[in-house]
Amino acid sequence: MARRALGPATLAAVRAVESSLDPSDGCLLVACSGGPDSLALARAVVTVGARRTLPIAAVVVDHGLQQFSADRATETATTLTTLGFGDVTVRTVTVRSTGAGPEADARLARYRALDEAAATRDATLLLGHTRDDQAETVLLGLARGSGTRSLAGMALRSGPGARRLRPFLALPRSVTEQVCRENDLVWWSDPYNTDPGYARVRVRQTVLPTLERELGPGIAEALARTAVLARDDADLLDALAAEADPGTSTLACQVVEGLPPALGRRLLGRWLRLEHGAPDLNAGHLYAVEALVTDWHGQAGVDLPGGLRVRRTDGRLELVRPDR
Structure with a gap:
């Protein structure tokens, strides 16, 4: 050239x-x-x-x-x-x-x-x-x-x-x-x-x-700046969740209960994705799973994408496939 x-x-x-x-x-x-x-x-x-x-x-x-x-x-x-x-x-x-x-x-x-x-x-x-x-x-x-x-x-x-x-x-x-x-x-x-x-x-x-x-010019730039700030926050929460993660196939509810809500939900998401490969989780899924810990009143469980269900048994969360 x-x-x-x-x-x-x-x-x-x-x-x-x-x-x-x-x-x-x-x-x-x-x-x-x-x-x-x-x-x-x-x-x-x-x-x-x-x-x-x-x-x-x-x-x-x-x-x-x-x-x-x-x-x-x-x-x-x-x-x-x-x-x-x-x-x-x-x-x-x-x-x-x-x-x-x-x-x-x-x-x-x-x-x-x-x-x-x-x-x-x-x-x-x-x-x-x-x-x-x-x-x-x-x-x-x-x-x-x-x-x-x-x-x-x-x-x-x-x-x-x-x-x-x-x-x-x-x-x-x-x-x-x-x-x-x-x-x-x-x-x-x-x-x-x-x-x-x-x-x-x-x-x-x-x-x-x-x-x-x-709203005026500069929206794309502001959104890109938001991405940088959100990534910094998300990286910190992910690091803290990794420290709190016991790395077990089931998760003790008391582990989640002892964490601030933002960190507890991040731990739940990490457990579902890394330990069990749960796909396509959104905030609604995490809130529902969190309720098995923070608002437990005998729920049957929470259904997730991919044919998965989280249920609480003896103070622990476990992931099962009801169709199997």
Whole structure:
């Protein structure tokens, strides 16, 4: 790629990537869909890799869910090669139904492929989520009513071995689009991103613009800031819950009773998820399970998603599957 002066948006993107890196980061692997966010990320990584003499690579995931998806993946790979990536891989995945919905199923297949690509290269996987994506995630978490953790949004680092890195969480989507314009990069617009059948699209197209109009500008930035604060609080509560967790298959009610309510509910959630793999818990589920401890009057138990039931026996909580 011919050298040219960095435009202001490109410079902001480069700085965002540089400031997010740790000394332990080696190979930088960009997940690129061909959209403006991931193309802007790829452009920034080219500069950062050269400045820091770090190896760079890119991976494009073809979900096979749309006509000509293979052609678009190949076109994106070609663009990445033109940008300066010598190591570009297209990975085709099979999206299997899990009952969680097509968006969640595609995300599961995508991350599995991306994590495998990162592990193969011992690389840090860079994702192009922006401040706008973070704001949308916080609003969706608020709608679920699942507590502080759901408001924490996406972490800067996450995933297996904390390999996933999101450098653009403080940058608005308008900046990534401007990066593409500054570098003559033509992005692809996924039609799923404008389909109102998806809750995230309705948040993006209707909810956030309405909030901006009625409450004033800066809503996305405020929501992203809320995510940072909520994550700090959630991390502290999780750490305290881990200390209080006896690590047993059943949980003594007196252990929960001796904790402040916020910490007690966090311990219950940890016990249900880690000890028993209970999926998709919301605040209503936790309040109902908590009542088995704090408002016990002989309830039969609490039914949870996945065909699970929590019941109280001899002062202890246990998880059972009534259909077995």
